[in-house]
Amino acid sequence: MHRPDWPLRTERLLLRPWEPNDLAAMHEIHRDPEMCRYLYNEPLSLHETRERLERKIATDAFRAEGDWMGCAVTLADTGELVADASLAWTSVEHRQGEIGFLVHPAHQGRGYATELSVPLLAFGFERVGLHRIVGRLEARNAGSARVLEKLGMRREAHLVENEWVKGEWQSELVYAMLAGEWSALR
Numbered sequence: 001m002h003r004p005d006w007p008l009r010t011e012r013l014l015l016r017p018w019e020p021n022d023l024a025a026m027h028e029i030h031r032d033p034e035m036c037r038y039l040y041n042e043p044l045s046l047h048e049t050r051e052r053l054e055r056k057i058a059t060d061a062f063r064a065e066g067d068w069m070g071c072a073v074t075l076a077d078t079g080e081l082v083a084d085a086s087l088a089w090t091s092v093e094h095r096q097g098e099i100g101f102l103v104h105p106a107h108q109g110r111g112y113a114t115e116l117s118v119p120l121l122a123f124g125f126e127r128v129g130l131h132r133i134v135g136r137l138e139a140r141n142a143g144s145a146r147v148l149e150k151l152g153m154r155r156e157a158h159l160v161e162n163e164w165v166k167g168e169w170q171s172e173l174v175y176a177m178l179a180g181e182w183s184a185l186r
């Protein structure tokens, strides 16, 4: 099992496991149609957010292949929830991971997605020993692509109309970083 020494800290942010009383703030992120525009799901009802939160509360560590480790991201100085972030352990044999993030609409454009990703990548590469971490996104999601580029990830693939999502063919970008690239950047 791999479990971070919670909380993870950055200059402005604190990443910690999800808690039951995060429901209202988490729902602010997941109920917004604009937030879901390039995701697989539609905006969540409060009931769906509660179900998702209940699942996420247990995901504070990597226990087995396929686990998504979720974290609530708060402002270090006020405790306000600003993002929902996660890291997946997609393959034990191939030492692969995947990163994901959603930043509350009122807090976008301040560098938080980039900042919160750094301790997650550090955990994946340095503690878990992952060899490669990817970010996958709908090809029109320019903000997300920019975040992965700012982190130093490489655009590896542009899959054209590879998925039928929300009544249309969508395309997917895959960004990746290797452990050696992470070490060189650090």
Ligand SMILES: CC(C)(COP(=O)(O)OP(=O)(O)OC[C@H]1O[C@@H](n2cnc3c(N)ncnc32)[C@H](O)[C@@H]1OP(=O)(O)O)[C@@H](O)C(=O)NCCC(=O)NCCS
Residues within 6 Å of the ligand: 034, 035, 036, 038, 039, 100, 101, 102, 103, 104, 107, 108, 109, 110, 111, 112, 113, 114, 115, 136, 137, 138, 141, 142, 143, 144, 146, 147
């Ligand atoms: C994508 C997302 C996480 C970015 O969060 P954020 O905290 O605003 O990200 P950052 O501030 O760290 O960086 C955003 C960068 O994208 C740029 N950007 C944002 N929207 C853009 C757009 N429509 N076109 C081009 N660039 C864009 C910003 O200018 C910034 O780059 P800069 O620092 O060079 O100016 C946020 O918009 C979000 O939660 N979107 C909805 C959920 C989602 O799509 N998540 C990703 C799933 S793959």
